[in-house]
Amino acid sequence: MDKRYQEQVVMITGAASGFGKRAAEMFAAEGARLALSDIASEALEAHADTLRAQGTEVLTDAFDVSQDAPLKAHVARIAETYGRLDVAINNAGMGHEPAPLHMLSAEDFDRNIAVNARGVFLGMKYQIPLMRAAGKGAILNVASAAGLVGSGNLSAYSAAKHAVVGLTRAAADENARKNIRVNAICPSFASTPLVDEMTDMVSARTGLDQDGAARQITARIPMGRMASTDEIVQAMLWICAPQNSFMTGQAVALDGGLTAV
Numbered sequence: 001m002d003k004r005y006q007e008q009v010v011m012i013t014g015a016a017s018g019f020g021k022r023a024a025e026m027f028a029a030e031g032a033r034l035a036l037s038d039i040a041s042e043a044l045e046a047h048a049d050t051l052r053a054q055g056t057e058v059l060t061d062a063f064d065v066s067q068d069a070p071l072k073a074h075v076a077r078i079a080e081t082y083g084r085l086d087v088a089i090n091n092a093g094m095g096h097e098p099a100p101l102h103m104l105s106a107e108d109f110d111r112n113i114a115v116n117a118r119g120v121f122l123g124m125k126y127q128i129p130l131m132r133a134a135g136k137g138a139i140l141n142v143a144s145a146a147g148l149v150g151s152g153n154l155s156a157y158s159a160a161k162h163a164v165v166g167l168t169r170a171a172a173d174e175n176a177r178k179n180i181r182v183n184a185i186c187p188s189f190a191s192t193p194l195v196d197e198m199t200d201m202v203s204a205r206t207g208l209d210q211d212g213a214a215r216q217i218t219a220r221i222p223m224g225r226m227a228s229t230d231e232i233v234q235a236m237l238w239i240c241a242p243q244n245s246f247m248t249g250q251a252v253a254l255d256g257g258l259t260a261v
């Protein structure tokens with residue numbers, strides 16, 4: 001059977017851990033050539049080496065997605081190396097210590113907006129011209145259920161992820177007639193290092209053990225559990241696939257029903 005991403009060039013930010021790391025593996029298994037980036041350079045290189053050993057072409061750059069120049073240079077390197085960019089997954093992101101808005105520092109707010117919202121803006125700013133030149137492309141931004149509804153104690157994160165949804169919809173509108181689809185996914189919780197860290201913080205704040213903290217986090221989710229990383233990445237593969245050619249501007253909730261009730 002044909003592989004869905006044979007020969008396609010796929011850029012993934014935040015590729016050293018969690019969704020991004022698994023996405024690199026699953027896109028590679030579908031035949032993709034990869035451009036991976038992360039701020040965590042050692043973990044990024046280790047992951048890239050594993051993928052190369054399995055026969056996948058991988059280009060890597062380590063940088064902070066909130067910074068303009070290195071992101072621009074990374075996309076330029078993709079153009080030089082591969083001559084094309086078919087799929088871009090703007091996935092790098094960070095949480096913040098859960099706290100009510102009035103207790104959150106302005107510095108934490110600024111940093112969260114810079115990484116989670118500005119990082120996605122900059123990614124698309126440089127990916128879109130390359131895709132326009134080729135006359136096609138698919139962009140997937142990783143937002144959050146906290147980008148669809150307010151998420152108490154995560155106000156900066158929630159604001160940044162709402163911004164990601166807005167950027168997605170606007171970019172989809174601007175590029176729909178250029179054959180570039182732009183969508184977002186909005187997961188609630190999946191057990192990645194980011195959420196494990198959040199579980200630790202809830203546990204420290206409430207005195208609950210790890211299981212109790214995880215139960216508190218998932219209490220409002222109708223399915224009553226977190227997603228697996230693979231459940232999220234399978235959706236990425238479907239949303240970006242060339243066969244899924246009429247979907248654009250969507251913020252797809254992958255949340256066990258959280259935002260439906």
Ligand SMILES: NC(=O)c1ccc[n+]([C@@H]2O[C@H](COP(=O)([O-])OP(=O)(O)OC[C@H]3O[C@@H](n4cnc5c(N)ncnc54)[C@H](O)[C@@H]3O)[C@@H](O)[C@H]2O)c1
Binds near residue numbers: 018019020038143144
């Ligand atoms: N895990 C969840 O339940 C969940 C839910 C909703 C949304 N998300 C979003 O999914 C995305 C991936 O998160 P994850 O759960 O896989 O977390 P993760 O912490 O496992 O992975 C995030 C990766 O992004 C990298 N990163 C962080 N800041 C960066 C920066 N400034 N520049 C470049 N790279 C940076 C980290 O080094 C890490 O490798 C994030 O945007 C996150 O907000 C996750």
